[in-house]
Amino acid sequence: MxxxxxxxxxxxxxxxxxxxxxxxxxxxxxEAEAQRRLSIYGPNTVETAVQESWARVLLRQFKSMIVAVLGGAAVFSFAFQDFAEGYAILAVILINALIGFWLEWNAQASMIALRRMGxxxxxxxxxxxxxxxxxxxxxxxxxxxxxxxxxxxxxxxxxxxxxxxxxxxxxxxxxxxxxxxxxxxxxxxxxxxxxxxxxxxxxxxxxxxxxxxxxxxxxxxxxxxxxxxxxAKHTATPLEAKLNKLARQLVFITFGLATLFVVGGLLEGKSVYVLFKTAIVLAVAAIPEGMSIVATLALAYGMLRLAERKVLVKRLAAVETLGGTDVIFTDKTGTLTQNQMAVHTIWLPEGRVEVKPDAAEIEPALLSSDTFQKLLRVAALCNNATYSHTDPDTALGDPLEVALLTFAHTSRFDVPGAHATANRLAEQPFNSDTRLMATVHEHPDGQVWVAVKGAAEEVLRSCTYLEMPPSGPQPLSAEQRAQYLLHAEELARSGLRTLGFAYRLLPDEHQSDWTNELVWLGIVAFLDPPRPEVIPALASCQQAGIRVIMVTGDHPATALTVAHQVGLTTDKEAIAITGAELPSLFSDPDGEGGRLAHTAVFARVSPAQKLDLISLYQQHGHIVAMTGDGVNDAPALKKADIGVAMGLRGTQVASEAAALVLRDDSFASIVAAVEQGRIIFTNIRRFVLYLVSCNLSEILVVTAAGLLGAGLGLLPLQILFLNLLTDVFPALALGVGKGSSRVMQHPPRDPQGPIMRPGDWRLAVAYAALMTVVLLGSYYIARQYYGVAEEVGNNLLFYGLAGAQLLHVFNMAGIATPLRHNDVLRNRYVWLALALCTGLLLLTYFLPLLRNLLGIQPLSTSLLVLILAPAVLVLVLGQLLGWLLHRGQNAEKLRRQPAAQP
CATH class of the missing domain: 2.70.150.10 (Calcium-transporting ATPase, cytoplasmic transduction domain A)
Structure with missing residues (x-):
């Protein structure tokens, strides 16, 4: 509850x-009483949120398990007087903290916009x-x-x-x-x-x-x-939470291995320095220092792509979060609709005609109707709005009157000509008592034309005649009057605004009452029309398995009518849940056959109730996006996992509360953001698999080398170099891939699922074991057959692991993808990353400063094969391993399928 x-x-x-x-x-x-009350009730200002100080935000970046592990490694390094390693680890901590601080500080939204609303x-x-x-x-x-x-x-x-x-x-x-x-x-x-x-x-x-x-x-x-x-505090995004969880898993794995290694070594009487030095190496190897950097840059690249689609991203992680969204709550007014009234239906004596919002022309049969032309004349003359068909944005006046002038222009009615030949002589303005408006005009034949519009029941009450082409006005019977009242009620129940239209010809303007004995013309119904791009965008969401739910403060009938028009619901019997019904449904969400969970339209909903709905779906494990443009949407935009505000028509309050702002107010841009988010998550999963398999290989190499008595295997600075440079650039190249064009043809991923699925872990361990075996084999050959010293063997492991990790990037297209179809091969950023990393590796050998820091020894050209062979083997055997695992998975799926029925 x-x-x-x-x-x-x-x-x-x-x-x-x-x-x-x-x-x-x-x-x-x-004035005295006003001042007294001002001191009691306080100023008429909206309280703004207290923004955290930069120091508090920066301090929070150091509160994590990863920082604690790296900090401990730095302390041990200083204790053993390995100052270069200690300072390098501290530099890594500081770089990651500064990146996190910059992102969070820029993401803080201010409540100043609420003041501007007053x-x-x-x-x-x-x-x-x-x-x-x-x-x-x-x-x-x-x-x-x-x-x-x-x-x-x-x-x-x-x-x-x-x-x-x-x-x-x-x-x-x-x-x-x-x-x-x-x-x-x-x-x-x-x-x-x-x-x-x-x-x-x-x-x-x-x-x-x-x-x-x-x-x-x-x-x-x-x-x-x-x-x-x-x-409505915004918690960590699902991506951030999953990356943190993955890092903790790696820390626990390494902590366990390091503990076993140290305890076993102490029991065997090994050197305490060597044991703790190895533990430091394992701690550094476990932490994917480049993961947060690569994730940030991959998200930033996605942000730039979305900027080209008029989507402004305020929080980088929001791009990926939207890609994982499986429920979108959307406002109606200004989001699904254009936030301007338009003629939807005309009910004339000849029959009912629906006006299509995307129709370029009105039906010819309607245009030729004399009744229709007279109705347009009333709409143009009994009207105080201004409208220019050459510049519609300059229209002023009542929205219904603007809609009438727009419709008259669309119907090719000469509005300026009508005004020029029918000077207004008098006006009876609309008021709440009469509920109609009348204007009196000169008629070209010398008579006086009275144009009347207003509430259908009130106009009908004043009508005596019915326009019946081609014969002209005929007496209006009681049955006909009742029938038109039923028509007006039917349109109103459909959520449409209705106006009745009538006219009268008088000998002069001195008639005592202009609104008696009117001639009834018909009913015009209005609706805020859907945005043209909404229908295909909603269809794309449905194809992608994303549920879209309308949550609006408007009338239920209006909301349902729009929902039917845009294809949000195809059930003509669908019923909207109103805000008045929600309290009882919240108390028992599964009651009434789960009605709350199966409803696509919520109407007359307050801002607080929008928060309740979002919380309900979040509690059931959904990733919820909320779109909106009004002040009433701001709390929900902030509460949702991802808030999407409309930038053109939307209020600044909504934009401040949201994570994404659509600069073109196009619902289709949301679909583009979802697609980009899915691509980014696929890329993130790909480079995380790459980083984890690389880090695990480092852990296994160090652990195996220690157990086999081969020394440290790798030094802390060497592992830091691999993690921050040779890992980062290939991983970043994977993170900015263009992705598959079929990404929107699949259902959303499990929002509760981890980045690394069980199959991914098995694959990562297999890749890491493969790299460890070939590298230790190369190390063994170098020591046994080439007679190299332990320091040279260390260099072979370092360069061999670097080369293996670089070529391992080509194994990341997917276990079902042969090398010749590998899309990583067509990623130019991958080749640039390999070239850059190769250059950096050469610098470590030829630049004295780096040689000293990394402990690089002179190597003979005969040892080059022992560096290149492991890298090539990792690529070739990695492809074979992927093919075998994929074949095994397919066999398992076939085994689990039920036998075919005869």
Whole structure:
């Protein structure tokens, strides 16, 4: 059972202002009372998260088992006066710490964006005078004045509203501006239904209003969201956790081997110095020092690739995390839809016509309809919006009126011509009582044209006639009136916004009532249309085994309609779960046949409930991504394993909380990020196998050399050199491979699975054993048949292991891939890495400083074959080993398959 974040929501009307004797609608607060309350309730600011100091972040980089093991190795080196080795180990620790510090310090998100959502100043009524004051100084009980173009500075309860409309989409997910009313609403209702309240950070788009302030600062809905963002801590990404776990496994393996080696050596009476020196070598060999560097650079390369696709990555590990995502929670408004209204359906006397959002032209039969042309005339004339088809982004006005003008232009209706030949004589504006708008215009034949639009039931109530082409207006029967009411209800149940249209011709404009005896034209229904790229993007997600779930604050019917349009759900009987139902379902997630887990659409969901849903799926082992653009999405964006914000239409709060920002707001870019994430994880798994097999070979060489009495085998500085240079560059080349084009045709990997699967461990041990055997064989031949000294034998092991590890990179394409089809061969970065590492190895022999540090002795050319032969054998036998293991795996799969039925 969950402990819902939703219990933390702000309380509406925490102070009942209408019964507050210290304030009044006509005078507001006195200045003295305002100052007193300001000292009690505090400033009207949103608390920001305290950012950690750079020293604390840097210190945290040293709190790991890897650092402890390397630090212990450095201490022992200094104790045995091996200062060069000690300083080299400390340098490795410092390099890794600085890389981790740089990434984490740059990844810290600030809550400053939440301050920007509030207005910088506001108008209040104090001592009976209207004053403009800083928004931070507003306090409880203030009388707040708002008008079109302003941002609401605090939560407030309305007592006066004139045509007031507020865009609350960033806070609630509701596509349309909310018409504010004075009638009381249920304080427990969803924010989108709190029509008598104003909320901090929302935008007034029309009208004026006055309201009593009921919430300031952290007690506002915006402040509550800010608190949720702070509390929704982002833990280590799955990749980081898996790499840390892998490193711990290697440490434990080496610790066990070192302990056995030291104890056995002490029982045999071997030198304490030699034993502990060997233990230091094993500790250094166990730590894949280059792993974090290579992982970071591989992720950075993926980040650059995504930048070309308009995806801004704020946390590098987020790229891989998105690749492992198996559940995506997506907002509706602005993410799946365009966040602008468009005509969806027209219901004329001739019948119902659905307007396709991607249709270039309207159906010819509809264009030729006289009724349709008259409806377009009403839509163009009974309209106060402005629109230019050459620059649609400059449109201003009510979203439905803008949609009507857009549709009229798309239908090739001459909107400017209609206005030029029909001067407006008068207007009856829309209001909450009549629920319709009427405009009166000159008609070319000398009569007066009345254009009317509004709520379908109200317009129908004023209609006496029905437009019936080709005969013209006919009496509207009771049955026809009822039928159109049913049509309007059907469209509304589908989540569409509806308007009724009518007209009338009068002899002159002096008629006492323009809205009587109207001629009914039909219904126009509107919907925020889907973004064109969403449908194929969702199809790609489904093919890749990724479940996409819509979580919105909008109406359930609207959410389901959009879900059907984009293919999110194909079940016409599907039902959306609302926020009101979630508390009971959270208490028993498996109840009602697991309804919660099988629902694809959640509507009227609060920001806190989004957190609850994400937590539920995370608790069941899913890697959850969340997309969104509004303030209401910010807590969920931070809580999710990977938050994806829309950069164009999205709020800055959402961008700050997210790990990825889509600069083109394209859902298709999410699919590109998922694909890149999968490629990166495949590359990471590939180079981790390479690094682990190389490190295990070092461990086995040192251990076997000690057990066989061959000395240390390898020196600590030699192993550090291999781990930081000859391992890093080939591993990095593997990490930046382009990957397979079929990566999105497979289901997501097990989010709980380790980077190294059991089969990978077996393969790594086999490769390491192979390298150990051929290297010790070469060492034995050199000592027995060439009579070389132990120091020269050490050099043969060093160069032989370096060459074997370099050629071993070609074994990493996969055990089922023959050498001739090995995509690593076609990776130019691999060849560059081999060339660079070969050059570095040559420097260790010819550069005196490196020769002294690594203990390199002069080598005769006759020993060259003992260096090259192990490398070639590792490549050839490695390919054979991979083929045998692959054949064995296929045989095991066939054995486990049930016998075919006759």
């Amino acid at each position: 969950l402990t819902p974040y939703s219990m933390q929501q702000a309380t509406i009307n925490s102070v009942p202002p209408l019964t507050d004797s210290a304030t009044s609608p006509t005078t507001g607060l006195t 207005a910088t100043s506001a108008r209040v009524l104090r001592d009976g005078q209207v004053r403009a004051i800083p928004a931070d100084d507003i306090t409880m009980g203030d009388v707040l004045l708002v008008e079109a173009g302003e941002v609401v500075a605090a939560d407030a309860q309305l007592f006066d509203a004139q045509q007031l409309q507020v865009n609350e989409s960033a806070l609630t997910g509701e596509s349309m501006p909310v018409s504010k009313q004075l009638e009381p609403t249920d304080p427990a209702a969803h924010l989108a239904e709190q029509t008598n309240h104003l909320f901090k950070g929302t935008a007034v788009v029309n009208g004026t209003g006055r309201a009593f302030v009921t919430g300031v600062g952290g007690k506002t809905q915006l402040g509550t969201i800010a608190q949720l963002v702070q509390e």
